[in-house]
Amino acid sequence: MLNILVLHGPNLNLLGRREPGVYGLATLDDITALLEREAQTLEAKIETLQSNHEGVLIDAIHDALGKHDGILINPGAYTHTSVALRDAIAGVNLPTVEVHLSNIHRREPFRHHSYIAPVAVGQISGFGPDSYRLGLYALVNYLKQKS
Numbered sequence: 001m002l003n004i005l006v007l008h009g010p011n012l013n014l015l016g017r018r019e020p021g022v023y024g025l026a027t028l029d030d031i032t033a034l035l036e037r038e039a040q041t042l043e044a045k046i047e048t049l050q051s052n053h054e055g056v057l058i059d060a061i062h063d064a065l066g067k068h069d070g071i072l073i074n075p076g077a078y079t080h081t082s083v084a085l086r087d088a089i090a091g092v093n094l095p096t097v098e099v100h101l102s103n104i105h106r107r108e109p110f111r112h113h114s115y116i117a118p119v120a121v122g123q124i125s126g127f128g129p130d131s132y133r134l135g136l137y138a139l140v141n142y143l144k145q146k147s
């Protein structure tokens with residue numbers, strides 16, 4: 001059974017009350033429940049972590065080696081700032097899919113650039129909680145085709 005690490009970056013613990021006009025009303029628990037259901041359908045397993053700290057996310061990526069087959073990540077604002085997160089993903093070389101609730105490309109210019117995208121298999125952006133569901137689906141299918 002494929003084992004996927006789901007990572008959420010800073011401020012995503014506030015989902016549900018954080019800028020609902022941009023991010024909607026779903027909480028992180030709602031998204032985890034959605035992903036658990038999708039994982040069951042795909043016959044995959046997920047493990048979830050949210051952190052507001054760059055180093056904790058980097059450690060989790062390192063720890064994924066040998067434990068997880070792929071990574072689904074919403075890096076939050078670290079998308080646009082973190083060379084270290086990008087290097088961690090490149091370093092472990094585990095297939096990674098980047099997701100965003102909002103469409104980062106139709107928002108402020110500083111959100112248009114992602115340090116993560118060049119080291120990801122792909123990016124899904126703009127579909128609210130469905131970005132995660134579609135991302136998990138795409139990642140699992142990618143891994144199944146590879147093996």
Ligand SMILES: O=C1C[C@@](O)(C(=O)O)C[C@@H](O)[C@@H]1O
Pocket residue numbers: 010011012074075076077078079099100101102103104111
């Ligand atoms: O924290 C976030 C959330 C986000 O990653 C999204 O899911 O739409 C988009 C980022 O620009 C922002 O900093």
